[in-house]
Amino acid sequence: MTQLPYVLVLFYSRHGSVSEMAKYIARGVNRVSGVEAKIRQVPNVADTTTIASPALPDDGAPYCTLEELADCSGLAMGSPSYFGSMAAPLKHFLDQTSTLWLTGQLIDKPACGFTSASTMHGGQEQCxxxxxxxxxxxxxxxxxxxxxxxxxxxxxxxGTPYGASHLANSTNETTLTDDEKALCEAQGKRIAEMTLKLQKSV
Structure with missing residues (x-):
């Protein structure tokens, strides 16, 4: 059985809202025939380098490997907005992708981003x-x-034209509005459609 090309839905979520968004992104991806979603997260980074993360998370999606990133046909990447930037664990994961950059394994693959912040002007677009x-x-x-x-x-x-976003009214607010859910699904559907279009053009 031939494996379908997949959109990697890769995220870091501290309080759960980005994880919730990832589910709706994946739902949008899976609405497109011929491609599927693969949901993965990244682990926390430790305060000191002597502490190692467990091989598997306590709950939620498995941790992403560099091989899964290299083999994806499209990428949807999500992070909470920390001071207008992505969270350190996601940046740490990306900092390990030099080999993929050297070998050009992500060239011409589509990518999108999604984020959550607890204030209206909390840096969603900048993140x-x-x-x-x-x-x-x-x-x-x-x-x-x-x-x-x-x-x-x-x-x-x-909601932004740069990518889906969520306004959390408090740190632990994970409930998405109907508009936010719809935009997450639209984001997933569009990245899946672009994945198939770009594959056909190669």
């Missing part, structure tokens, strides 16, 4: 930009959200 930069260095093709999605225009919570 997505911070994820975009290293992926552009890898030669990936950035895929945002178009304004054909009416939720992007009338949302009073999260």
């Amino acid at each position: 997505i930009h911070s994820m975009m930069t290293p992926l552009l260095h890898h030669g990936m093709v950035w895929v945002g959200l178009s304004y054909k999605h009416k939720e992007l225009i009338h949302t009073s919570a999260g």
Whole structure:
């Protein structure tokens, strides 16, 4: 049985909202025939280098390997917004991808980003930009959200043309609004469609 090409839904989530977004991103990916979603997370980074993370997380998606990133056909990457930037654990994972950069294994694959912050102006768009930069260095093709999605225009919570976002009213707020859910699914569906289009063009 031939394995379908997959969109890697890769994220770090501290309080759960980004993890919840990842599920809706994956749902959107899986709405497209001929491609599937693979959900993976990254572990916390330790305060000291002598502490190692367990090989498997206590709950949720498995930890991502560099091989899974190299073999993906598309990438959706998510992080909470920390001071307008991606979280350190996700940056740490990306800092280990030099071999993939040297061998060009991510060139011409589509990528998108999603994020969550607990204030309206908590740096959601800038956080997505911070994820975009290293992926552009890898030669990936950035895929945002178009304004054909009416939720992007009338949302009073999260949602940006750079990628899906969530406005958490408190640190532990993980409930997405209907608009945020719709935009996450739209983001997943679009990255899946672009994955198939770019594969056909090769």
